[in-house]
Structure formats: structure tokens, C-alpha cells
Amino acid sequence: METALEKSKQATWLRSAERRRIRKVAVLGAGVMGSGIACHFANIGVEVLLLDIVPRELTEAEKAKGLTLQDKVVRNRQVTELFQKAVKSKPAPLYSNKYAERITLGNMEDDMPQIADCDWVIEVVVERLDIKKKVFEQVEKYRKPGTLVTSNTSGIPIHLMLEGRSDDFAAHFCGTHFFNPPRYLPLLEIIPTDRTKPEVVEFLMDYGRRFLGKTTVLCKDTPAFIANRVGVFAIMDALHIIEEMGLKVEEVDKLTGPVLGRPKSATFRTLDVVGLDTMILVAKNLYEAVPHDERREAFKLPKVLEALQEKGWLGEKSGQGFYKKAQQNGKKDILALDFATLEYRPQEKVKFATLDAVKGIDDLAKAFKVLVNGKDKAGEFYRRTFASLFAYVSYRIPEIADELYKIDDAVCAGFGWKMGPFATWDAIGVEEGVKLIEAAGLSVAQWVKDMLAAGFTSFYKVEGSRKLYYDVHSKSYQPIPGTENFILLENYSNNVIWSNPGASLYDIGDGVYCLELHTKMNTIGAEVIQGLNYAVERAEKEARGLVITARGDNFSAGANLAMLFMYAVEQDWDEINMMIAQFQNTMMRLRYSAIPVVSTPFGLTLGGGCELNLHADHVQAHAETYMGLVEVGVGLIPAGGGTKEMALRLSDSLQNGDVELNRLQNTLMNIAMAKVSTSAVEAFELGYLRPSDAITTSRAHLIGDAKAKVIELADRGYVQPIRRKDIKVQGRSGLALIKAGLHGMWRGQYISEHDKKVVDKLGYVLCGGDLSSPQLVSEQYLLDLEREAFLSLCGEKKTLERIQAVLTTGRPIRN
Template sequence: MNRNIKKVAVLGSGVMGSRIACHFANIGVEVLLLDIVPKDLLPQEEAKGLTLQSGAVRNRIVNASLETALKTNPSPIYSKSYISRIKTGNFQDNMKDIVHCDWVIEVVVERLDIKKSVFDQVEQYRKTGTLVTSNTSGIPIHLMTEGRSDDFKAHFCGTHFFNPPRYLELLEIIPTPDTRPEVVEFLTRFGDKMLGKTVVLCKDTPAFIGNRIGVYSMLAITHLVEGLQLSVEEVDKFTGPAMGHPKSATFRTADVVGLDTLVNVANGLAQNAPDDEAKAVFQLPTYITKMVENKWLGEKTKQGFYKKEKDDKGNSVILSLDIQTLTYKDQSKIKSTTLEATKPIDDIRKRMKVYEQGTDKAATLFRAMHYPLFEYVSRRVPEITDDFYRIDDAMRAGFGWELGPFEVWDALGVRETLEKIKTEEKRLPGQTGEVAAWVHDMLNAGCESFYQVIEGVKHFYDIKTKTYQPIPGASDLIVLDHIRDNHTIWKNSGVTITDLGDGIINCEFHTKMNTIGGDVIQGLNKAIDIAEKDYRGLVITNDGKNFSAGANIGMIFMMAVEQDFDELNMAVRMFQNTAMRIRYSAIPVVVAPFQLTLGGGCEFSMHADFVQLHAETYMGLVEFGVGVIPGGGGSKEFALRASEEYKPDQIVQNTLKDRFLTIGQAKVSTSAVEAAELGYLREGRYAITMNRKRLLADAKAKALELAEAGYVQPAPRQDIKVLGNQGLGIVYVGASSMHAGKYISDHDKKISEKLGWVMCGGNLSAPTEVSEQYLLDLERKAFLELCAERKTLERIQHMLTKGKPLRN
């Protein structure tokens, strides 16, 4: 049967429940969010004459929880307008309304008796065939079905979202023996395509997969710290981005999550996994026990492994905990020859090899934590999963690791690491030095790695057949790393052009932060040349962490400092011309941005025939922060879009003002949806991909669709209405009043006036229709004039050296 999810009930509005509700609202689903009815009135409610029967009182808990969630930063919701998709209520008055819901998600407190009582009510009101799932992270799923009807059992399983559900990709699905296979298949597909998740099928074992391995890894480090005489800040420096882990690393992550949460999971594992050979790792070190006793639980108690204080001068300083004395001290600057050696290595797999071979404390910790981890994860197969690749999926998606443990093991060499595991001196409790037998069987079968890429598709070693099999769903994806070697048709230092098949090629940036300099401009023009000659369409995207941080401002700074304005003029003209080629090429161009898409990256997106963007795209024209206006066609493009929005019965200056302020305030979207609301995307010319892994395949499909529809090269616009002096008056008055009120500096005022000059078409006595090239020439002239300003150079230098804007 076809199953559609139009309305979801979320039972429990705490930290997880309210945020799960928001994420379902993000994808367009109606949400019914319910929680308990308060037992007592608050003083302010009594003062208003309210009673326990008043609606505002009965829904106080759920409304307060949702309000708290919506105030958090980063936000759990794509757009404020989506809040209306969430209706709130309570278990007593509104549980009957779940009859209209297609999926009921229980997210109440982690107590089996309470969950069962909630399911009693669900059973009473749900319609036959309604999905029911629990978001528990610790209670065995099968225990929740005791006493339930056959239909309930058939449509019930665990769906464990990780917090925050909008941003963390992992969704664990835990079926029971009674769960119908088609239910699991549906949830897997829905979680992947609609919710944008990496869906990991788990067995009903303690802490499932993500927390079982993730908490083991974290606690293993807490046991190693004292023996290796490492400080808190050393551990976080060594186990952060250099190792392919998040910036929060180990102890900072514990502070954010809450030490009590970590301890609860650890205690649950110690009690519920009695046969785990490494169960002693889940026994807490003494210093953590004392921290919990002191209620040093992290951010929620204002101190944990780190503590923020004011120094003698009133400045905020962050102290770190000395785990030997349990006192706080100033953080020391961490130096490591191993980390220095890894810095220039972008390829994470090559970096792992260098990290392992170091001789200092960082490398010692790397070996001491990874060798037992390899042993541990090998022994969890088939206990927690039959297929080891799910462990890697869970650690990447749930804990933000760039590589899962088996992928790291592959990078180090499976066979050569076995002896190192045996001889590692820094043993953890339960570590024997022997990995699971299936690893030896794999090597004996002539398979030297856990993974192989075969014809562009990632395969894993299948333990049952002792052969490599494609990872389910991998053939639907396009991964540049997997096809680049065999399908590259051109490259330079900043760009690689790859044949995606079916007549579509991809242009990929791979500069630092994917900034746009001469090499990228050359590569983009070459990609259009190639596509126009021999192909049907072009996609512009990459596999980096961010689509693009914008133009290479270091290059602009050098030209401006040396007053080489002829060269700078040529560079800006080339940038503009490249944006215009993206728009007016003979083949369809689809740009597929994600994460940071700033400055020039935003401008290229704005000029594409179509933008296929990831839901988590943070797009903006941020040039004001470095003292200039958008000079790659962005200022022109906002004038063009304002022109299209002018209506005879409206005050056109208001439309101009909105567009002007988006650039003037350097507004960056917090989601793809907000990028559209800010005007960076055009109606009918963009689509959102929820799952980042699917972005390139979706973009290719769109390019192919445009080509097959009979793409016709458009003609440059000659009909852009600009307001001239009529608009400039508004801009100048607004800038002057902001300056008089000390909201903006002298230089901000000057930049604002330059932007207004471009968007209004210069000194024109009346509204006039002009060409794109006319506006581009104004834009380039204003950009160059601002680059000649000392305060602009100060702003660019500050951004280059400090990484943040200067207000001067």
C-alpha cells in the first residue's frame, strides 16, 4: 500500500520532542505536539484569575517547551512562517486527535512504565495502520510492545533521532520481531529522502549503535587521560578536527551534552551489557564521579571540564579543569609536532596515517584510543549489527566523525594494524589485543580492506558471502571522490571537471574554503566551454565542507595594496563575465550549494538557470563586512530582481529598500528556505534537497531535465527598471539618519551610498530602463573605488588575520 505522512503526532514536548516537531514542520508536515497537563497553578496564573481548567494553563507546559525550542540558537526550524504548522495540546484533551495522524512519535521521559501508560492511550485512539514509534535511547524496544494489539505491534518500532534533530543526520531505526518489513522499508526511505537523515538499521541492543560505540570511545579516552598524563585541553586539541572529529572534540562535547547524560548512558551500558568484554570501560573514572557529585555537569551548571569566568579586567576567560586536583586553571597553549605534520594534508585518510606514525603525546593518544576501538567494533559484529558499515554510518552521522572506525582502520591498513593492536602498551580494560575472527577470515579470503569502490559505487566486505557487495542505496548517489580518478576530463590547481554521465559534467572547486580566485574562474569558463562543445549540461558543486566562502580576498588585498587597479579591474570584470556566462551559456547550468555559500558563491548561484540546494545552506552577500559591495554581479542582480517586483500600485522605494538592506546588513540565511525569503533564490528556479548525500544526483537530474526540455539560451536583459535620483534620495537619507544615530560608521555610510548608486542606476533624473551591462559597469566602478579606500584595506586585512569583520 502507498503510505503518505501528512500529519504527525509528537507525544512529549521536552528538548527532543519539541525539536522533532520542528523538523517535521520543516518538511511541510502538520504536527500535533502534546504534553501533560500541569497539576498546579503558577502565581501569575492565579493573579489573572485562571484555573486548572483554563486552556492557557492546560497547555502551558507544551507551549513553554515549544517557545523555548524556538528561541534556541541555532534554530530548530527553517523559517518562522513554519511555526504555524505545529498545533499544541495536552494528553487529556487532545489525545483523541491522533486519530487524524499518520505517525505517532513518543518522546516522553525514559521510564518504561510511563511510556506504557502513554501507549495505552495511543492504542485507544489511533486508527488501524498508523505508525507508532518511540524515540527512546536506552529502553529495549521490545519491552514497550507487551500487552499491545497485533496491529500496534506490526506498525511499531524505535526511531531514535539524535539531538538536535535538524542538524544531526543520524536516525536509528530499531524494529522488533513483530514489526512488518514494509514499515521498516517505509521509515528508511522517508528518513532518508524526506527528513534528510542517514538511516541506520539497528538491533535491539543496549544503546543501539551510535551511543554504544560513541560512548565507548569517549569513556575510553577518559580512562587514558591519567595514564598518559594529558590535560583536558590537550585531549580536545588532539581529538578535534585534526583527527577528523568535531571542534568540540571530547571534553567540550561532554560539557555540551551534559555529564549527567553521558553518565546515565554509561551506567545503563554497564548494567545492561553484562557480556561486553570491555564493560569495565563503562565504569566511570574517579574524577568524573567526583565531578557529578559536585554537580559540575557542563554548560547546564555553568561548569564542567571548562568554566567561564571574568578576569581582573572584567574580560571573559575560559578555564580548564585539572583532573588531578579538580581545580580550574588557565588553559595552556598546546603544541604538537604530529599535529603540525598533519596540517598541510587535506585528505583525511592520508592524514590518519601521518597521525598514527607520530612520536609525541598526540600520536600516543591516537594509537591508544584507536587500536582498542578497532578491536571493540570488530567484536560488536554481529551483536549490534550484521553489517559493519552501519557502525561507520552511525559515527559519521551521529557524532560528526569524518571517518567511521572501520574507515580509519582501512586508512591505516587492515593487515598491518593487526600486529600493532596486539602489541599496544596502553591497554584499556577488557582489551585483549585480538580482533574478531571475521576480520582474519576477510584477510584470508584475499580481501585486504573493509571497503572498495567498484565502478564508482562504494562496496563493503560482506561477512556472509566473503565478497564485496554494494552498500544499499549507494548506486543512487554520485560521490565525486569515487568517480574522479576515472572520469576527470580537465583540472587545474583549483578546479576539477568530471564527467557525470548522460551528457552532464560537474565543475568542482577544491581551494581552501573553496574560495574563488583566478584558478576557479579559469576552471568555470573552461567547464562552460567544454559543456557547450560536447555535453548537454553543467553542474557546479563539490564534496567539501562548504560550497564556497566567496572570493579570494587575499588576492584582492594584494592588488589593492599594490595599487594595481588595472589588474584588479580585469579580475573583477572576469568575475562578472563568469557569472554572466553561467546565466547566458548555451547549455543549462545548475548550481548545487550547501553549507556556507557566501559572496561570489552566492553570486554564481544567483546567476544559475537552476539552484538545487541543500536544506542547510547558509547563503549571503557579505561583502559589506570587508568594506566593499558585491562585485561579481550580486549588486546588479538585486537591482534586476527589485525591478521585476516593482508594481504600479505600490511604493516602489519600499521594494528597493528591502533588497538594499539585505546586502547592506550582510544578511546570511540560516536555511535554504530563508535564502528564498531573503531573495537569493527565484521562485520556480530552485529546489531543496533534504539529504546532503543526494545533492549531486538531484542536481544532475535537474540539468538533464532542463536539457531534455529543449533548453534555449536566453538573451541578456535590456529592460531593468532603475529609479535614479528618486531612489537615491531614499538611500542617502536613510544612510545619513543611520549615521547620525551612530548605528553605522563613516565608512559604512560611504559603502551604503555606493551600493545605492549602483542599484538606482546612478544619477538619472527619472526612472529608466537600463541593461545588465550598464549596471555591471557601475558595480565594478564602485567596487574599485572602495578598494582604494584605506578603511576598506583595514577591513580586508582584519578579516584575513582575525577571521572576523572589523567595524571602522
């Protein structure tokens, strides 16, 4: 139940929300972080003023042009160069390059007065307190009262920046620590001082969640705040353990990557990418800043880091670190560092019985129990590192956080862990974790012992559909604040209506059902098709509507290619024809159901996964959705209604005065080049999303937003659509254009003979076949053409070669 305190906080937020809107933001400092933050605000539609310092010397090019230090182009050179570099960087900081127009560039001498028009000023200058104070002196001169001012520092105590500042400045000031890159890493730490107004903190927490799509974590003003304090400890402590155990680079990265629900870059690859100098600096600063930390010695550099620092081998930025790229027998190879000799050698195949034991265990919590019970070196490594991490986080409460969930949220969002330290400890068992700690010669904080003695055996539990955490101060379970509107299906395990190995149907309340896909990479095979049909049928009888979502980091990698390949090799054309017809019929079942269907794509949404979304009544896409019809890459065309749907959308978009054949060519090229959007915004530009579809920036809000849309459509009076028979296609005139273009590209050796054949068939479907003139056709007519083209391509040897290459190497080939 919602407490009186929560209701009071909500009322406070509502009052502050009514009077605070973020229309324009100033970002002071255009380096990697500053430009990234500016771009992300532009992504969500906010106008941005990005400022940096004025150069003190002319470049040779400027001298040659006769420019002086007073020319605006010179005075803005620093900000212009830094911003242009950021926009061109990969991964892209902008959802769409056109959003760069939302950012105005300037310098901190001429343009600082413009911050008077800004609602929020974010300082992202160099990590020096004296410089930050000078910047804030200038900000104080021009900001209007009530304007938010925050610092993106990662290490300087927030309260030290307020010396000499006014009461109004201090009341609206705090730390807002974004993680790099700001668009992609979800963590935003909010660090107030004792002078920050509570409503300012509440506003920033909510704004970060709802608008910026962040996991906002309220932090204390302690060294490195939460994520870096715990995350850097975990890395540095592991390095010492690795050194003692004599583990190899590639062994450690195998042990600390996806098997633990952590990024593929694991430990040493991550350090190389981040830069060893950065990690060394953070570790040294932490060592100096935490004299009373019981595990302070963990922040001391192990011998290997000291040696690499001396040699200047700092990771990717210097060309070598724990790994080094090299040419071996004419082939590119990645060599690993030998800790004993500090020389590079070929990587060895990693083999541990403990890792073999967790193969096939998809549930991370179940895998942890197996890992810590391993009898080999891997098991020992897990026991030692887990024991150390568990002991460490137990003592960080209440030092860095009063609530344990904040530590988990910060580490997961900042370092890409699937499960935070306390959730991992829960998976192993709290009592078992204490035994690990004591066996390692370490101690656990008294509050954990008291918790167990009082009969509380886990840090988290689920009641109803709400996740609760153990609150150390009240000695009871409390709901996690700010998650009231989250729908996390893991909390709805008691609401499963139906399931098979590929999909599960949940009742998520208010008369809305939700189907979750959970095959490997959420590929669409017979089990998912069964789930989709069953979900629609059941929802039509019992619910207001249906949400379709998926488990994991990606919505769907598409259809089950392995099954298709098997049938194609066996030349079982009837089975392929039936499989494709069933896929098409299921997509049409989604489109023409009696209830609204809302899909929630995120991450990779390819091929059949894209087609599923094309047929939903509404798509509520996560901002980071990478959507595309990619079948041409394996020598096929979209045949789950994808080609039909793009022809239909092309027809609907035609207006008087359009050059229809040019529009046809654009649609063809999007599919022929297997274009995948780099964001949900670009998915609109490519036509995969319609103007009526919408974007959610926060994954945590995605299902909730989709549910709200289902209710809106149902309450508005949803009526089952009628199958379309009015799709305009171009016939022979379109085919002639496509064939001429393909022949030219083939003659110029831009495409292969097989590419030409595949795209020719794609064009045939988009044009409605060999019709004598442009005319109107039905959806079923196009579906039949689509299926026939797909079947014929399945019989092509080169198509089978392409499918086999993807199945065996993960990469398509050009043949």
C-alpha cells in the same frame, strides 16, 4: 549489479509507497527532543500535533487571572511553554519561524483523540518504561489501524514497550531514534522488533532519507543501539587512556578535533556542552546493560568524572566542567581543568611534532597514516585509541549490526565524524590496524583474520562509481543498500576529465558534467575562475549540461580576499579591475551558456559563492544553506554581478501597485546589513533563491537531484538566454531616499561614516546611478557601475583595515 533481492525490496517499497503518505504527525512529549522533532516535520511541510501533559497546579500568575485547572490555557501551559522555548532556542529548530503555524499544540488528556487523523505517532516522553506503556495504551485507543507508531527512546529496549499491545499496533511499531538537535544532526536510527512489518521498516528507512534528509541506519534492538554504543565507548575508553597517559584537557581537544575529521568541540568541550551528567548516566546504563561486552570495564567512570560529579561541575549547565569561563585582567578567558589538582588554570599552547607533520595534508585518510606513526606522546595516544576502537567495533559484528557500514554511518551521522571506525581502519590499512591491536595487548574478531586470509585487504572498495563494503556473512563485497541514487564524487575518481589545484571536472554519467570546487573554504580565485570557464566550454561541446558543487562542509566562503588585499595595498588598480571584470564575465558566462547550469549550495555560501549561485539557471540548494552577500562587512559591495543581479530581481518582481521605493529599500537593506539566510527557506525570503529554485533535504541526494534537473532542462529544450536590457532602476528618486535614510542613521550613530560611504555606493549601483528618472538599463551597464564602485572602495583606508581584520582574526571590525 542489482540483485534479485534488491529488486524485490524495491518492488515492495513501491507497493507500500503507493498506499502510505505522511500528511499529519502526532508528537507526544514537547521537551527539547519532542519539540525539535515536531519542528523538523513542520520544516518539510507536514502538519504536526504536539501534545504534552496537563499541569496539576496553578501558577501564581494564573491564580491572579482567576483561571482554574479546567481552563484550556492552563491545561496547555506545559506544551505552550516548552514549544515557545524551543522555537526561541539557538540554533533555530525551524527553517523559518512562519512554519510554527504548521504545529498545533494540545495536551494528552483532551486532545489524544485527534491522533485518529494522524499517519504517524511519535512518542518522546520521559525515559521510563511504565510511563511509555501508559502513553501507548492511550494511543491504542484512538489510532486508526495501519497508523505508524514509533518511540524515540535512546536506551529502553523496543520490544518491552509492546507488552499488551494489539497485533496491528505491533506490526506498525518500532523505534525511531533521532539525535539532538533533530534539524541538524543527520542520524536517524530505525529499530524494529520481530513483530514489525518489513514494509514498515523499508518505508521508514526511505522516508527518513528522502524527506527528513537523514542518514537512516537500521539497528538491532541492542543496548544503546549503534551510534551511542560505539560513540560512548570511544569517549569513555579515551578518558581512561588520557588518565593513564597524563594528557591535559587542551592537549586532548587538539588531538581529537578537526585533525581527526571530528567536530571542533573535540572531546572535553563536547562533554561540557552535552552535560557530564548525561554522559555519566549513559555510561552507567551501558555498563549495567552489557554484562557480556568484552570491554565492559571501559564504561566505568574514570576518577576525574567521579570527582566532577561529586562537585556538581557538570559542564555548561552548571557553569563549569572541563572548562570554565572567567574574567582575567578585565578580559573574558576560558580556563582548563587541571586533572591533578581539580583547579582551573589558563590554557597552555599545544605543541606536538605529530600534529606538525600533518599540517598541509588535506586528505584525511593520508593524515591518519602519519598520525599513528608519530614518535611522540600524540602518536602513542593515536595508536592506543585507534587500536582499542578497531578491536571494539570488530566484535560488535554481528552483535549490534550485521553489516560494518552501518557502524560507520551511525557514528559519522550521530557524532559528526568524517570517517567512521572501519573507514579509519581502512585508511591506516587493515593489516596495520590488526598489528596495532595486537601491540596494545588486545585481540581482533576472527572474521577480520578470515577476511585477510581470504585475500580481502580492505573493508570498502569502489567499483565503477559505486561504493562496496565487505559483507561478513557472504564473505564478498556488496553494494551499500539505499545509495543507488547517491552521487558521491569520491566514488568518481576515475571519471575526472580535467582538474587544476582549485577545481575538478567529472563526468557523472548521462551526458552531465560536474565541476567540484576544492580550494581552502572553496574560496574563488584564479584557479576556480579558470575551472568554471573551462567546465562551461567543455560541457557546451560534449554534454547536456553542468552541475557545480564543492567539497567539504561549506559551498564557498567567497572571493579570495588575501589576493585582493595584496593588490589593494600595492595600489595595483589595473590588476583589481581586471580581476573583477574576469569574475563578472565568468558569472555572465554561466548565465548565458548554451547548456543548463545547476548549482548546489550548502552550508556557508557567502559573497562570491552566493553570486555564483545567483547566476545559475537553477539552484538545487541543500536545506542547510546559509547564503548571503556579505561584502559590506569588509567595506566593499558585491561586484561579481551580485548587486546587478539583485537589481534585476527587484525589477522583475515589481507589480502594479507596488511602492517601488519601499521594495528598493528592502533589497538595499538585505545587502547593507550583510544578511545571511539561516536556511535555504530563508534564502527564498531574502531573494537569493527564486521561486523556480528547489531544496533538497539530504546532502547525499544533492548532486543526484541537480543532475536530474540538468537532464530535465536539457530534454525540455534548453535555449541560451539573451542578455537583459530591460532592468528598471529608480535613478535620482531612489538615491534621494537612500541618502536621506543613511544620513538619519549616521546622525543617530547607528552606522559609521565609512558604513555610510559604502552603502551609499551600493545604493548608487542599485538605482542605476544618477539618472534623472526611473528607466530601463542593461546588465552590462549595472556591471560597469558595480565594478567602478568596488574599485573606488578598494582605495579606502578603512576598507583595507576591515579586510585585514578579517584575514588576521576572522572577524570584521566596525570603523
